[in-house]
Amino acid sequence: MAGSPxxxxxxIGDRASLIAATDFERTYARLLPPICAKCRRLxxxxxxxxxxxxxxxLRFWKSDVRDGEPRxxxxxxxxxxxxxxxxxxxxxxxxxxxxAPEEGTPCAVDVRAHLEARAVIASLAASVxxxxxxxxxxxxxxxxxxxxxxxxxxxSERTVRRLLDRFDERAAPLRKELSx
Amino acid sequence: MTTKADGEVSTFTLDVYWASGKPADATLEQHIAGxxxxxxxxxxxxxxxxxxxxxxxxxxxxxxxxxRRWALPSAVATGLALxxxxxxxxxxxxxxxxxxxxxxxxxxxxxxxxxxDTWIWDGRSPVRPGDALALRVACEGLDHxxxxxxxxxxxxxxxxxxxxxxxxxxxxxxxxxxxxGDERLAVVLSRxxxxxxxxxxxxxxxxxxxxxxxxxxxxxxKTESDR
Numbered sequence: 001m002a003g004s005p006x007x008x009x010x011x012i013g014d015r016a017s018l019i020a021a022t023d024f025e026r027t028y029a030r031l032l033p034p035i036c037a038k039c040r041r042l043x044x045x046x047x048x049x050x051x052x053x054x055x056x057x058l059r060f061w062k063s064d065v066r067d068g069e070p071r072x073x074x075x076x077x078x079x080x081x082x083x084x085x086x087x088x089x090x091x092x093x094x095x096x097x098x099x100a101p102e103e104g105t106p107c108a109v110d111v112r113a114h115l116e117a118r119a120v121i122a123s124l125a126a127s128v129x130x131x132x133x134x135x136x137x138x139x140x141x142x143x144x145x146x147x148x149x150x151x152x153x154x155x156s157e158r159t160v161r162r163l164l165d166r167f168d169e170r171a172a173p174l175r176k177e178l179s180x
Numbered sequence: 181m182t183t184k185a186d187g188e189v190s191t192f193t194l195d196v197y198w199a200s201g202k203p204a205d206a207t208l209e210q211h212i213a214g215x216x217x218x219x220x221x222x223x224x225x226x227x228x229x230x231x232x233x234x235x236x237x238x239x240x241x242x243x244x245x246x247x248r249r250w251a252l253p254s255a256v257a258t259g260l261a262l263x264x265x266x267x268x269x270x271x272x273x274x275x276x277x278x279x280x281x282x283x284x285x286x287x288x289x290x291x292x293x294x295x296x297d298t299w300i301w302d303g304r305s306p307v308r309p310g311d312a313l314a315l316r317v318a319c320e321g322l323d324h325x326x327x328x329x330x331x332x333x334x335x336x337x338x339x340x341x342x343x344x345x346x347x348x349x350x351x352x353x354x355x356x357x358x359x360x361g362d363e364r365l366a367v368v369l370s371r372x373x374x375x376x377x378x379x380x381x382x383x384x385x386x387x388x389x390x391x392x393x394x395x396x397x398x399x400x401x402k403t404e405s406d407r
Contacts, residue, residue, distance in 0.1 A: 033228035034195035037221075041191075070200040074192060104224030107217040108188040148192045 319343035
């Protein structure tokens with residue numbers, strides 16, 4: 001390589017790959033913050049949340065979803081991050097009832113309901129099926145309306161309602177306990 | 181966009197809006213303009229983007245098409261990311277030796293392209309014949325960037341050009357030859373164009389001052405005979 005300007009080569013093919021590397025950083029800079037915020041809404045500001053966010057992004061980068069429309073991409077990220085975060089919750093075996101909500105929650109997130117839902121989900125994570133937990137995380141913690149939760153989960157709105165009803169049935173005794 | 185019955189905008193919708201970097205429909209823009217909580221949320225995403233470490237580019241799996249380009253509503257995130265230290269995604273790992281610089285100081289990244297993959301050189305891994313190297317710089321107020329390598333007469337200037345825009349690689353690649361021996365490379369950022377002697381001195385002394393900033397690379401090379 002070194003030693004002579006004659007060895008300096010212009011290579012269009014290599015430039016294209018380098019542009020792709022820049023794309024990676026730009027995409028990372030645009031997508032990781034929302035994923036981090038999403039993971040922290042459920043897991044609190046923790047190493048676990050950041051690890052899940054990064055794992056989600058790396059899976060995304062290796063997937064074929066990358067060329068999708070922004071809503072499709074975000075739906076994929078939400079779904080993957082939700083499932084990975086549930087795995088972390090199941091391993092953690094503790095609740096984060098006392099943790100404050102993330103800074104800067106949008107208007108659609110009811111902070112009090114969000115905190116209660118997070119505590120209930122953390123407590124039930126080990127015993128409730130993943131699809132019910134996912135629906136609860138998306139609608140109760142992230143504050144998504146049911147049509148968006150359906151888009152993320154790839155199911156019908158009716159199915160989302162059914163999953164939430166089941167989750168609420170399981171959560172009812174715990175909610176009573178928490179409120180008392 | 182999706183709103184709840186009471187006109188609230190969902191987190192998902194805000195995330196799509198922020199990540200796409202494009203103007204939204206009038207209803208959403210109007211909502212954001214009038215909603216302090218949503219504005220605070222979007223501001224927190226912007227802040228988070230500024231804190232991100234620059235990632236190591238993972239290998240691109242075969243058969244995957246190039247990434248869709250997401251428009252940037254602000255160059256701030258990229259500028260900060262480029263100026264920030266190159267950290268591996270693994271928390272707690274020290275700053276990579278392949279990078280020299282801290283936030284606010286000039287910095288140089290060496291990108292290594294091999295077969296179909298491109299990644300940021302880690303400062304240790306040997307290069308191989310055929311590898312293509314590219315350089316990205318954060319000039320931080322300096323105006324010119326020169327690249328030099330050792331030649332028969334000492335350090336020789338390979339290129340000299342104005343600093344490129346944020347996030348852009350210098351407009352050439354260096355291809356590693358198959359001759360045995362390590363490769364050395366120096367990047368000199370300066371306020372003014374340096375004459376040959378000033379460039380040589382800057383490289384030899386690895387000078388770092390307000391008007392000149394030198395970053396030297398030593399790359400071990402693994403040839404067929406080493407394997």
